[in-house]
Amino acid sequence: MNTTGSDPSIKQKLGAVLFADVVGYSRLMSENEMDTYNALKSLLSQLEATCSKYQGKIIEVRGDGILVLFDTATSAVEFSIELHRIAAQHNSDRLEHEQIKFRAGVHMGEVLLDERGIHGDNVNIAARLQEIAEPERVYVSAAVYDQIRNRLRYGYEFLGSKQLKNILSPVATYCVRTEVEGATMAATLRPEMQLEVLERPDIPSVAILPFASQGGDEDDSWVAEGLTDDIIMNLSKFRNLFIIARNSSFFFKTQSMAPQEAARRLNVRYIARGSVRRSSSRIRITAELIDANTERTIWGERFDRKLDDIFDILDEVTECIVAATAVMIESHEKQRMVQTVPSDLRAYGSVLQGQHHIFKYTRNDNRKAQHCYESALERDEGYARAAAALSRTLNIDWRYSWTEDPSSALDRALSLAQRAVELDPTDARGFGELGYVQLYRKEFDSAIESYKRALQLNPNDADMHSDYADALAHWGDNDTAIQHLQQAMRLNPYFPDQYLWHLGGAYYNLKRYDDVISCVNKMNNPTEGQRVLAASYAHKGELDMARQIADKHRAVHPNFSLSRWAKVQPDRLSDDTQHFVEGLKKAGF
Template sequence: MMEQTSSRLRRRLSAILFADMVGYSRMMAMDEVATTMAVKSCVEMFTALAGDFSGQVIGTNGDGVFLIFDSSVDAVSFAVEIQKRIKTLNEGISEDKQTLFRIGINLGEVIIDDVDLHGDSINIASRIEAFAQPGRICISGAVHDQVSNKLAYGYEYLGAQEFKNIRELIDVFQVHEDPAAATLTTGMRRPARASEYGRDGQSKEQSIVVLPFGFQGNDPSESWFADGLAEDVTTNLSRFHDFFVIARGSAYVYNDRTIAPRDVARELGVRYVVDGSVRKAGPRIRVALQLLDARRDRTIWGEQYNREIDDIFELQDEITQVIVSATAVQIEASELERLRQQPPTSLAAYGYVLQGQGHIFRYTKDDVRRARELYDSALAIDPSYARALAAKSRTLNIDWRYDWAERPEVALDDALSLARKAVEFDSTDARGFGELGFAHLYRKEHEAAINAYERALRLNPNDADLMSDMADALAHCGRSEEAIDMLHKAMRLNPFYPDQYIWHLGGAYFNLERYEEAIRTIQTMQNPTEGRRLLAASYGHLGRKAEAQAEARKVLDAHPNFSVENWAAVQPDKYEEDVARFVEGLKLAGL
């Protein structure tokens, strides 16, 4: 709706979309004519499709397109459709020649004069676009608020970002076309403060977060090395019982934020922060690290390491021991030795696994497939590399869970086999036992599942995702009260916890017939789509027919082929009465 504010200026609330081609300069250098024609074809597609979604192309600039829409729903729907069409155009084209766009969307007022559009909302949209992965869509918190309950997509929280000349922090989300997979991605939880969680004194005293390490090097595609090193330091620290270690997912929310480490510590409610950078040049690496005591607001340790890249595993152990010593945690030498992981026989295998981790955490079908290819490359070099075996097992679990597997009837069997091999080759790695527990659970081998999870958490008592998975297993085994306690601990360790934790918590309340609490819990999901089955069943049992039927319709909107009987067969509950209660609730809702 236009509002006349002067003879020349008008204001309009709009959804603003920026799209920018990935690797434009590189592709122009390779083939100017082909690249120009490809961009021209895509811009024509943007223009032709925009009108179907109340949109209008305002301008183009070489490799970029600027559009406005009447609503956020229209803008996001358009963006998803355009990315699908571009993906189709790229079929059969080698990766280095594909035309890919990043898209950013914001909602806000624009000022319109006789010749142009102006306003901070436009600047924000253009900066959000830079956060998107190639072929993906990022949106602001304002857009998320408008679309999260209206569009059956998923939304991954990328953190509250600070933009130049913009006074307020801007929440940024990445859109997932598959809402189910988005239940595993980082969520926006506020406030993420220690005082909210009631930690005991020891946790506050020995609490720590390892921030993502910055990468400096000639080849940005090697940034996975810095991410992997930070993740490994986090894992090494989290295996000590005396530490309270913030999960990798929550730390990664700060990857692109220019925020002081002491402020991160306050947000996460921890005492210590590890911050650093990695420079890789050929066979050598330089790692600069510092350890901040946020309580005393001082750096208590800083070091720069210049090593051959082949020394990376010794360097990880050295960094871990220095951090432990600097924070005055007493660890016996025998425990340090017991907790040491088995390194691969080849550094190349380790590199493939680190690159795979960069894909698997994105939780898309294509990324999970790419991660598995990288893990296979690692295993081709070192067939006994336990970490690669466990990671590949996880990809099969994800494929099975979200119906991506080409052969779902054997996916869990293969996942189980890989997890068994992982624990056989390295009995000190919690990941293998976690995958073993998951595979056993969905094969309805309940005692074996719980035993595997218990072994995993003895090896890594700070792994929040393992806790969430084990809590789900406990709930399916009739031990929902224990599950609830474990999930609350997982949420303390992972303050930006994914919706999966909430889903598991809601399921535990449902099993205890605490339907009101189940509803309140599921309603806090960032991506509500996958929680609607529990909402429908809970409303059904409470006799709130209209609300139950409304949720049932939304279940069918997202999953038109949904079948109560099929879902009941997938549920891994130990006791038939738990399955029957859920089925009854769904049927009361009209499913």
């Protein structure tokens, strides 16, 4: 700690600053002032007591939040996560509208200390990060991320450079997620993407931006999201169109930018967008297609229908967008585009609600999605799409051990995927889930055939390309796996860490260790790639580096078992498994 030359009472200190504030504090106070005051007072007292365990110093407790200074970024972020856990526990017996939830921001740099507290730009940056954070999330600056990325086993989503209020330069910002497994599947920017120019496809290319919800009801939000999902899925089935994946399209949901800018970032020719407004009995959808080259709206339409006609609206909107891009669609492909419609409109509504949750990739949201899909099947037992979606939630449960009985989840996922395929053999989703289950049951040829069938039905599904590539790598065809991963990354430019993880695995099988290292270092959360990274350094003969990484892995995965991992690994070729085991043993596992 240094004192400033002009005033010895003011000191300079390098530290990590945490700002945490209550979401909707004014509303809570207006609805029940005394209850909110007492509940928050009790909660803040508990947080103060916990803070000392993380070597933090509480600088200020406001009416609705706290300002804390830590010596390290690691301690600041760990306490931030604990803060949300304590608040969630505190809220467990409170009604939803009475719950006290925080948003938090953490930044690291030099601060000024005096008898009144801490001051300076770096304090202001932490406060501004807190202001833009989502409820129950922690937003951190790149200065913090650089310190924790290889130390803490969390998920990290790069949100881009944010222009914060009254802060001169944009601040590169990350969202921290406690469920690292789900974060590996979530769409994300990467720092190098800000300068990267994507290649324009040589066939008509379209991005469907999320339709805006113009109603205040939560239901309007999932109807808008669901319709966008369906339009993307339907258009994806056409081989002579290039359709940007759902994850990358939805990345623009919270971005306020002109459609031409979205087209430039994704390097596509056409942008489609629209809005949804719903009443008790009617739905109004507006849609337009913009040619980014000329910046002209080449087609626009408004659909005002009874809510019961929602399926007809979807088909009509999709058909108009296809027609507006002047693509000649063969009649048999056009027929294949039509989905099997459920007999009960409420079953479709349940599926749309499920879609709203499943793409958030958290344990709690996966459970909510499960309930929605189960409700859809209860209403219509012949609804193939609901069966495939429910199978996916169970595959996710198995993959991340989000259930007490993983083997039962995988068996049920298999049964549902088979049911989906039987009910609708034209829907790629059922075949994709079937391929996943078959891979981990080590039914390799069947898994490959299921994925091939899925991609024949939907050649633009980026996640399917990635999952198929993972199956190909385990099957032993790594060169083809790499081709599919490159296609997945172009279809889904804001691809999740999982794509890099799969790519690193294929490179490792080919003994391209430098490419493995490059891949893992591009992951927002490299802790999840530490095994393949350590094994690669070991095979290169850089044993000191390999063992350092192995030590870091042990810190965040203390229960990792090499023998158990080797049994679960679904490699068709025993040489591939042995190659990995040898690398891990050399690294000190």
